[in-house]
Amino acid sequence: MRPLSLTLxxxxxxxxxxxxxxxxxxxxxxAEAKSAPPQAEDDQMNNARLRTLIDKAGEDVTxxxxxxxxxxxxxxxxxxxxxxxxxxxxxxxxxxxxxLSETELMRITQAxxxxxxxARYAVARDTLWSTSLHPLRSLTDTEFLSGLGQVVNLxxxxxxSYSSGALVFGGGDSEELNRERYEKILxxxxxx
Numbered sequence: 064m065r066p067l068s069l070t071l072x073x074x075x076x077x078x079x080x081x082x083x084x085x086x087x088x089x090x091x092x093x094a095e096a097k098s099a100p101p102q103a104e105d106d107q108m109n110n111a112r113l114r115t116l117i118d119k120a121g122e123d124v125t126x127x128x129x130x131x132x133x134x135x136x137x138x139x140x141x142x143x144x145x146x147x148x149x150x151x152x153x154x155x156x157x158x159x160x161x162x163l164s165e166t167e168l169m170r171i172t173q174a175x176x177x178x179x180x181x182a183r184y185a186v187a188r189d190t191l192w193s194t195s196l197h198p199l200r201s202l203t204d205t206e207f208l209s210g211l212g213q214v215v216n217l218x219x220x221x222x223x224s225y226s227s228g229a230l231v232f233g234g235g236d237s238e239e240l241n242r243e244r245y246e247k248i249l250x251x252x253x254x255x
Contacts, residue, residue: 108199108200108202108203108207110129110144110146111128112204113144113199113207116208117131117133117142120208120211129143129144129146130143136219138155140211140214140215141153141154149198149199149200150196150197150199151196151198151199151202151207152196153182153194153196153214154192155192155194155214155217155218156191157190157191157192158191158221159189159191160190163191167222170225171221171225173225174226178224178227179217179225179227180227181209182194182195182214182216182217183217184225193215193218193221195210195211195214197210212227212228213227213228214227216228
């Protein structure tokens with residue numbers, strides 16, 4: 064599988080207007096946003112606060128309010144917001160989607176159920192992405208940083224454990240698949 068390297072220019076071809084429109088039309092109203100307890104206005108997340116967090120966490124931060132690209136642990140990350148629609152999205156490219164086999168597609172779908180947790184694998188624009196979504200205003204610093212870490216961990220563990228690095232939700236396939244790999248390694252070790 065060839066690694067995917069995206070530049071800000073390539074992402075800009077995608078168009079921030081297209082992204083903001085997609086966020087606005089697809090996610091404008093969510094049950095989370097409606098059921099979240101009201102926060103004091105000074106406690107609400109906004110682009111200025113998010114930029115402060117991104118500057119502290121990321122390296123080589125570029126972009127403008129509502130659209131930032133930076134490096135984290137060597138991985139390209141984009142954070143896109145729409146304050147009017149109350150949405151925030153963290154995304155990081157993994158590989159070309161057309162290179163995914165049926166087995167890999169099945170595996171990332173399994174991971175989305177139990178080991179990706181708050182982050183998810185997603186396909187758009189012929190790219191496999193790691194992504195995390197959240198209403199912007201109710202987002203806390205800790206939730207943003209957790210989402211950021213989970214997105215990067217999904218990229219880093221793609222092709223291995225497919226884990227966001229947090230926990231594994233019981234009842235899915237990932238724990239069993241990881242246990243099978245672990246036991247196979249143990250058997251191999253005992254045979255040496």
